[in-house]
Amino acid sequence: MRKPCCDKENINKGAWSKQEDQKLIDYIRVHGEGCWRSIPKAAGLHRCGKSCRLRWLNYLRPDIKRGIFAEDEEDLIIKLHALLGNRWSLIAGRLPGRTDNEVKNYWNSHIRRKLIKMGIDPNNHKPHQSFSLPHSSSAEGASNTESMNKDHRVPIFKSPVAATHRRISFREEESAIISSPTLNLDLTIALPSSMIGALEEKAIQNSESTKTLDMEIDLNC
DNA sequence: AATTGGCCCAACCGCCGAAGA
């Protein structure tokens, strides 16, 4: 049995107060992002290190872009999702200022529904033939491939791409993106510039794994 | 005005891989 990431006692949970936010911001401004486990104690926060990390990365970071997604951002998310599946952190990495949580939420609340309305299966981005909303599908069938959110409104489908290829190495994923015939300019623009040179080199070196991934993606798209 | 149902999003949970001892 794995130990909990932190002492559960004396740990605040739930929404962050302004004071807590300020403490975390102040600490990171001075000391930078370091060891998340030690930050709560050092910053005087009764929070789990993971919670601090999440709060900082998803909410407090100064470079976060908030507000509605632009059309081109949405388009890019759809393209990247078709390629990568539910790997939100990778998708978010190509949307400057957006977090994985934000992208994930936006996908589940907006894009998924939009695609369904358009008659496109959000799992594989193909026009669906038998895809149906949960209320019209059999509960038995649904239970194996999808889970519902709490009020049974929208099915949370597990992407076949993500389910099959979860935890593919970062290099393989970058290589797949760079070498993808269906995603070129949109993606290279968003790719962190500092990584492009190194990644292209790696893409060549890892051509074997890239081929494998591309082939798998072809099967799914 | 009160209730209900749906939507949205922040935050938690549990798992996994990487790194270090």
Next chain:
DNA sequence: GTCTTCGGCGGTTGGGCCAAT
């Protein structure tokens, strides 16, 4: 080679807000 710890990730949930009834 094995074990432990940590950071990171995706899935899921709790709860606030708002529109419809």
